[in-house]
Each structure stands twice: as C-alpha cells, then as structure tokens.
Amino acid sequence: MRHFFVLLIFGILLAASSCRTDFDTVASSGDLKFSKDTVYLDTVFKNIGSSTYNLKVYNRSKEDINIPIIQLKNGLTSKYRMTVDGMNGNNGKVFNNVTLLSKDSLYIFIETTADITDANPTDFLYTDEIQFDSGSNLQKVALVTLIQDAVFLYPKQNPDGTKEKIEIDGKEVDGFYLDDNDETNGNELIFTKQKPYVIYGYAGVPENKTITFEAGSRVHFHDKSGLFISNKASLQINGAISTTKNLDNEVVFEGDRLEPEYSDVPGQWNSVIFADGSTNHSINHLTLKNAIVGLDIRNQDGTTFQITNTQIYDCSNYGILAQNAKINGENIVINYAGLAALSCVYGGDYKFTHCTFNNTWSGGQQFAVHLSNKLTGAIPENNPLTQATFNNCIIYGSNANEFNLDKNTAAAFVYQLNNCLLKFGSTSNPDYQFSTDTAHYNAIILNENPTFFNTNLNKLNIDKTSAAFAKGNQAYIIPLDILGNTRTSPPDLGAYQSKDFPK
Incomplete structure (x- = not known):
C-alpha cells in the first residue's frame, strides 16, 4: 500500500508539470x-x-x-x-x-x-x-x-432546388444536354481552343446532333463527370499534329485538378459514353487521361468508328471498352488500366494497326488486350465477334499474360494477329499456340521486351535496341506514326517510329 501512495504522488507531480502552458518567451x-x-x-x-x-x-x-x-x-x-x-x-x-x-x-x-x-x-x-x-x-x-479562365458547363438548378438530370443506362444522373444556341455560351456543341472547358456532371449530346472538338481544345472533367453521346448523335474530334511539348494542336480530355501531383492519378472522372445507336464518330489526335473508362462504346449502328493518333493513359478500369462496336484504330497508344487497356466484349468488328497496348497496372488480373463474344446479363449472352485483327501491334505489360480470349462457342469468334509483339506465358491451351496456329497468328514475336522509354511517364517510344524495331510487315504500314514521322521499310511495330526516342 505504501508503494501505491508513493506512485500516486509521483504521478500527480508529473501530471502537474506536464500541464504547464506558460512559457517565458x-x-x-x-x-x-x-x-x-x-x-x-x-x-x-x-x-x-x-x-x-x-x-x-x-x-x-x-x-x-x-x-x-x-x-x-x-x-x-x-x-x-x-x-x-x-x-x-x-x-x-x-x-x-x-x-x-x-x-x-x-x-x-x-x-x-x-x-x-x-x-x-x-x-x-x-x-x-x-x-x-x-x-x-x-x-x-x-x-x-x-x-x-474557363468555360464552365454544369447542370442547372431546378426551381425545387434539385439538379438537372439526364438518363444513362436507365438511371438518372446529374447532367444536362449541350445547347447549340445557349444564351450564355453560344454554340456549346463546338469546343474551341479559345478557353479550356470544365464540365460538372454529364454533358449530353442530343439526338441527331454532332459535337465537334477543334484542334487545341482542352476539356477538364470534374469528379463523377463525363460526356454522353446519345442515340443517333455523333462525335468528331479534329485534333492535329503538335509541334511543341505543350501538345498545342492535340485535343486533351483530363481531370480538373491541374496540380502536377494529379497528372497521372487514375479515376478522377468517369467516361466518354457512346450510347446504343450513336453514329458516325471520328477521333484524331486525342489525348485522354485519368478517367475510370476512357472511351465506353456500346452497340453502334453499324458505322465504323475511326480512331487515329490517340493516346489514352491512367484509367482505373479500361482505356477503351467496346461492346458490339465497329472500330478501325490506327496509331493508338493505351497504357496503365485497372482491368484492361483494350477490352472488346459482346462481339463486334475490330481492326487495329500500328497500335501499342501496354498495361503496367500492379496486380495479376489485368490485361493489355481482352477479347470476348460474351456479356453477362445480356439476352442472348453471346454475340458474334466477326473480326478482331491486329497488324504490326505491340501487346505488352507487367503480367505474365497480357492477351486474353474469352469465347462462347455458340457465337462466331474470329481473330487474327499479324506481325505483333506479344507477351504471354507458356500454355497447352489450343487458343494460344502462337507458333503453330497460323489461322490466328502470323509472325508473332513472343515475350521479347519492347524496351519502352519510360512506361511510368507514359513514354512508349522505342529505339533501335527494341525487339519491335523493324519487325513490321510493309503490307500493313500506316505511312506516318502517331507523331507524324515517316515510317521506314520495314516499319517498327507499335504506334511510334523508333527515331522518335526522346533525347
């Protein structure tokens, strides 16, 4: 007991001294x-x-x-x-x-x-x-x-205090339809380079209307925002080759946080959604960053979606998610995605030439390219994949297998890779016999490093030491690379000609 009282007194003195707040200053x-x-x-x-x-x-x-x-x-x-x-x-x-x-x-x-x-x-x-x-x-x-300064586009407030809504996938979300005769902004369906644009919520393109992005235009999306291209509506992105590091003629879609620490953070905004039945789309020289899904393309009306000279980076789910779409892609670069750089599901018709699909997302379930003729919950759950052709492409990443086929035998599944550099581990699965299955694979370079300049900085250029150097087939050549440089014969694989290696 005596020891208890000694400890109690010591504790009181210690507490009193520690509570002192007066300092001689x-x-x-x-x-x-x-x-x-x-x-x-x-x-x-x-x-x-x-x-x-x-x-x-x-x-x-x-x-x-x-x-x-x-x-x-x-x-x-x-x-x-x-x-x-x-x-x-x-x-x-x-x-x-x-x-x-x-x-x-x-x-x-x-x-x-x-x-x-x-x-x-x-x-x-x-x-x-x-x-x-x-x-x-x-x-x-x-x-x-x-x-x-910027042009701000956002849902208006209704008289009852609620925000304006639009319907996407059967759900109402904060959004609004762009007006070609808005009393404040004028024609909201033409984006120019005069000022950047900041979008809150989903900006919708009405039916039978076309949204156009002129060379040099900049669009910044706030959290949970995006662009929605309605049924029978169209999108035209008319970027051009840039001569400076500022990408002066490129059209840029990214988040609205401009601080450098946000430049490569995935998932800052939602997506560009192309609704069922949207039509006549064309993208040239677009750089898209920081989305959840970069381009979300659904059930097109049969017209070909032309995507050229386009870069898509740092998406938390997909760079491009295509569902029963029809796409012709040339000089596309996609890097770093939480699920797949390119995912083509529920069939469709696809042709990609001189494209670089790379995925360095950490984890074991991500792919650079995923192909499927299935869709869970759809009626029916399968749909023909009439074509998925890859010419002079690079399909690479940090996982052992970066190419994935998910087939339903009840529907067509047509695919072919020609003169591509591909990363894939050994397997007895008959779908992945790259050296003997000439019906699906021709001149495949397997598991050799393309030695990109710096994938962490989204620099997927190559030099002459790359396994992709001069390995392309002249029959599939796109004369200019993504930067506008002339390709040699034979061409390099992927979107970049090797002389573009940064100094």
Missing part, C-alpha cells in the same frame, strides 16, 4: 527561417479551390519566442487562407501572439480559391504574402497562383 527579433521564400500554388481554375501547400517556419535560436502577428498582407480580403499549427486564427487570415519554442518549428498550410478578376490582367497571377511580425522585424514569404 522573448519577442521575435526577425530571425525566423523558412523552408521556402515563395510558395507557388499550382494553376487553378477560377473559383475552384486549390490543393493545400505547406510552409515550415523555424526558430533556430536558443530562446522561446513570441511572434506578435502572422497575417496575410491583404488581410481579411485575401483569397488565400491558412492554418498555423492547426489554428484557424481570424478566418485563416490573421494570427496573434504565436509561440515558437527554441530549436522548434511550426507548419503553415495554405490554400486559395480565387476568381480570374482577382488576378493581374497581364499575367493572370494572383499574389499575396505572409507577413511575420511588423516594423523592423517584418519578414515575408510570397504567395503566387496562376488563375486560369
């Missing part, structure tokens, strides 16, 4: 150190909040100090806001009497939401500064953000 002398002298908050669209950025403040002295004030220069009117060691201060703008212990540091977290009218009209920069103390002890850290 001295006034700040203007000798604070900072992790950076300028905080650059990456480009944001007007009135869309930025990511959170941090600044670390150090007290290198041997004394505990009191900082009388930490504030934004523009005060309560500033478009920046911050927290200081978890404190919100006065609306995140002004903080009084902040204690910083000797040899210690504090974190400041900064974010912004600003309009284009807040920015400097000559360079579209919005600036402010964090001020520490005042007078002769004043220290400053600059804040800089580029505000980008």
